[in-house]
Amino acid sequence: MTDLYGRHKAVLPDWLALYYDCPIEITHGEGRHVWDADGNRYLDFFGGILTTMTAHALPEVTKAVSDQAARIIHSSTLYLNRPMVELAERIAALSGIPDARVFFTTSGTEANDTALLLATAYRRSNQILAMRNSYHGRSFSAVAITGNHAWSPTSLSPLQTLYVHGGVRTRGPYARLSDAQFIQACVADLEDLLGHTRDVAALIAEPVQGVGGFTSPPDGLYAAFREVLDRHGILWISDEVQTGWGRTGEHFWGWQAHAQNGPPDILTFAKGIGNGMSVGGVVARADVMNCLDANSISTFGGSPVTMAAGVANLAYLLEHDLQGNARRVGGLLIERLRAIGAAVPAVREVRGRGLMIGIELVRPGTDEADPKAAGKILEAARENGLLIGKGGGHNTSVLRIAPPLSLTVAEAEEGASLLEQALRAV
The missing domain is CATH 3.40.640.10 (Type I PLP-dependent aspartate aminotransferase-like (Major domain))
Incomplete structure (x- = not known):
């Protein structure tokens, strides 16, 4: 991946952002999972910035x-x-x-x-x-x-x-x-x-x-x-x-x-x-x-x-009523994440609707946005096998969660557990 990263930097704009200290190349996907060039498998909770809406490699599409x-x-x-x-x-x-x-x-x-x-x-x-x-x-x-x-x-x-x-x-x-x-x-x-x-x-x-x-x-x-x-x-x-x-x-x-x-x-x-x-x-x-x-x-x-x-x-x-699935599975996921956030001092708020969920991070005991923590949690989640996004108007201090709308209850629970590990580690 180092060679491809070097080639990327040599010919593409500096302002073309990449996630992760060591950027990954996603080579293929199926359902709610993707794989990188090194063979690592990830649960995808960001769907190419909310673009893979139904599932990766959906046969009908x-x-x-x-x-x-x-x-x-x-x-x-x-x-x-x-x-x-x-x-x-x-x-x-x-x-x-x-x-x-x-x-x-x-x-x-x-x-x-x-x-x-x-x-x-x-x-x-x-x-x-x-x-x-x-x-x-x-x-x-x-x-x-x-x-x-x-x-x-x-x-x-x-x-x-x-x-x-x-x-x-x-x-x-x-x-x-x-x-x-x-x-x-x-x-x-x-x-x-x-x-x-x-x-x-x-x-x-x-x-x-x-x-x-x-x-x-x-x-x-x-x-x-x-x-x-x-x-x-x-x-x-x-x-x-x-x-x-x-x-x-x-x-x-x-x-x-x-x-x-x-x-x-x-x-x-x-x-x-x-x-x-x-x-x-x-x-x-x-x-x-x-x-x-x-x-x-x-x-x-x-x-x-x-x-x-x-x-x-x-x-x-x-x-397949994926709107209904987003309501049901998203409702379960956001409540699970709110329970996790209540025990993590750096979490200011867990908000969202359906499968569009944000976790805002601050320096514990303050209302000051903490973009460094967001970056670290992004890295830790990837190491755990979970891809998420980040954003926010206060220096990208919000973790963005937006999986494909076909997400299952088991995958929602798996993702919440992986994210909890990342939050607690950081």
Whole structure:
């Protein structure tokens, strides 16, 4: 692995992060497990950053990819594409957005970039509301609306971005309020902010902040925001790149926890739908999606191969009720992790929904984030045979746990035990 690591550093950017002091090469996987080049087997609790949604090497998906690749791999959106139309029909119906239109991209970043293009064109404004501690991708425009400084390398921007309170429940000036008071305070902050500007195009928000450490507001916050936004004609973009497809267990989409006023105007998705294939996209009302007055295509978005993978993967997810599995197994896992965390002074909070769980670490006896501990626990978990992620708005001090949605109860217990060993060791 040393030779490959040296070659990596010689030709790839310094800012292209790698996990672990001695990075590993993952060579193959099956179910909820992967193997590295040295033959070590790991229980995968991160799924390629929430992307391997159903399972590694899922036969239904690999067969769909193989069969489609044997027919034709690429044609572009300039030609009719049966798998793309089929997947778009299913996603439009599942989105909850009336008269929905779907546009496919190759990533979540590109999906959010497209959503921003649509919103700013529709509203004829470059002003965007975003949440503090948010992350929406690595493109120039997506970085401009990212409220997490660790992932925003430039202050230059094509957009004017205004940041709103509410994405983080247990930190900040409103942390000690009740849920109802928290929502009231955040709405008042939004109202005040809009009193100092005009013609805002959209609010973009993750129902559960992913890179930010799996934080979320109380249910109903975005519904309360929506009442304010509607009065001003401002669009709501729900970034479902990490929360979509039933991962939170209780709902198929993250926005449904805030559904009193109906679906968002624009919904973005990616990651899990392709089960590892490069699929992203945007769903929007027809009048919003069709507002562009210039030509556009997507060379690689909607590729026949990736669309075939998406159709097969979505069918598997629905037929096997993986949303229900995320609710049941995720509920057991989070309670187990909370019991473990209660006995570990460095654990400030265990939070999450379904199979989207964060463990926030602090220096014992303080509220000070401890990113060094998070790094050490990441290493210790790998040595024990468990792969997890990390993130958070306070210097990556949150362990991120997001296994494939087909995780079994036995695997959840195994992973919790391995993580407990790592926590206690560090």
